[in-house]
Amino acid sequence: MNTTLNSTSFWEQGLLGEKLVLNITAGAIAKAVLILIVGLLIAKLLRRYLLNLSRSTKYVWVINEDTASTLHNLIVVIAVVYSLDALGVLSYEIAGTSISNLLTAFLVFYFSYLLAKKSKDYMIMSSPREKLPEVQIKAKLFYYLIVTLAFFIALNIAGFTGRLTTLLAAAGITGIVLGFSAQTVVSNFISGIFMYFDKPLKIGDPVEVAGYSGIVHDIRILSTRIRTWDGLLVRIPNEKLFNSEIKNLQKYPARRVDITVGIAYKEDTQRAIDVIRKTLDEMPYVLAEPEPTVFVDSLGDNSVNIAIRAWAPSEKWFDVRTQIVQRVKKVLDEAGIEIPFPQRVNWFAEELRVKVENGDL
């Protein structure tokens, strides 16, 4: 007890006890500066140590540059708080609450946010590849939950909870206006949650949705991002996505390739069908089961149209489609089977007469 009294009095002895501004003594300022310097020193040393450790550790996901910076910031902020406490500034009040409470609330929120972010990253990093899309969404939900909880806890610590309720109740009209303006955000948020359970698509799926076609790049809490086939980013609000027709191109294991090829009327259709069937049989990704079908589909204006219906693994569909077209053309050429140009035979009601001028012959 005596020691404390002695140490406290040390900062108030002699010159240190002189009041400079706002009743703050020179001793308090010196103490605050000292705390700040020691804090900065410890922060820098710790960051350097963690950076060195991150180069040799196998737990890179936790001991890395990011963690080093976070801890550095944490120590600096704590040092600042203690410095302000030494100055006696924390006892001042702003908006009906003490600065001490405000700072504590901010620290609780900030470090809960960092913890949530780290946990989210870890959940994603440690998940097996096949479960990644599902884990990504779960991790994000967890992250938003923690941040929301931390926000309300921080409000409580700051002593704003009661005040906020009163404020909202008092400003009824403002509340309604805010409600309407937040309607889209809330709607997108709720749609995002419903989509999580409905699972019409997952990250990495090729889809056609809301007039766009591409790969699902990310599913966020308010919107879904699609990378189109030509490399553009399209952000679709979850509400719009939820109400749209979604065509998932790889939901099922196999997908059918439909191609029609026309051959000349003079050709033997059965021979053409046999040639095409043999080609399909030689292609690895044309599935043996369900068996491909090749048949005369229609008698067109210029050709006998042969339909090809072949199943392929969904992820190989595009390759199979392009290969079938190319190979069918090749084998029909090799077999001497003509793929005709459009042609038209004209009949004239009266016989055509050719007038030859003198001297033209």
Add this chain to the structure above:
Amino acid sequence: MFGEHELKTQFIKVGDRKIHLLEESESLVRYRREEVERIIKNNGEKLKILPAPATGYGVKLVMVKFKEPLVVPPHDSLTGFIEAPIEIDVKVGELTVDHFIVGREKYALYGSLEEGVICRYHVSPFYTEEPDSIGVAKLTVSNPSPKWKSLERVVIPISGTPMYYESTRAYYPLLVVTITNHSPEVNNTGKAPKEGLNMVGEGLSLPNFLMRW
């Protein structure tokens, strides 16, 4: 063919494929297979040509359809062989320098369009003696039920399966198909189909596969 080969100028025939090793200098060997080329520094280590399960572009099952369906009496079993597709791993030490498919590559959908799965596909007769094929699987079909049963195909789990080989032939582990009252159940035992074979991987049994369709 299968096994270890010295890194010196030579041709190695693997099924329908050919590997060409060419000594470029005292310590460098050029590995060539069709369009694939590697330059390997020779330190006395041998090139290993090993069989691998037919996973193709990443499938986990092989479906072998019998040319003629098998018919098994009640409380009886039969043992025989089928041809099975395989792939080849070319390794130096533990590093895979080349991987390729021998024979015909074909896939099929096993199951329904909504819930099925893509697997490697092969058609084979059921042999009572070992067939003259590069890839072979020994199969015991057992019918413990009190009714006659038929089997048209077998779906083999191959993800992480050990493989066995002798100089000219590769073997899948012994397969036991039990035709229960409902669906056939396939057990990839992980065990060698016969004695005197070399093993690739760990000789562990895989989880049983229930042929629902």
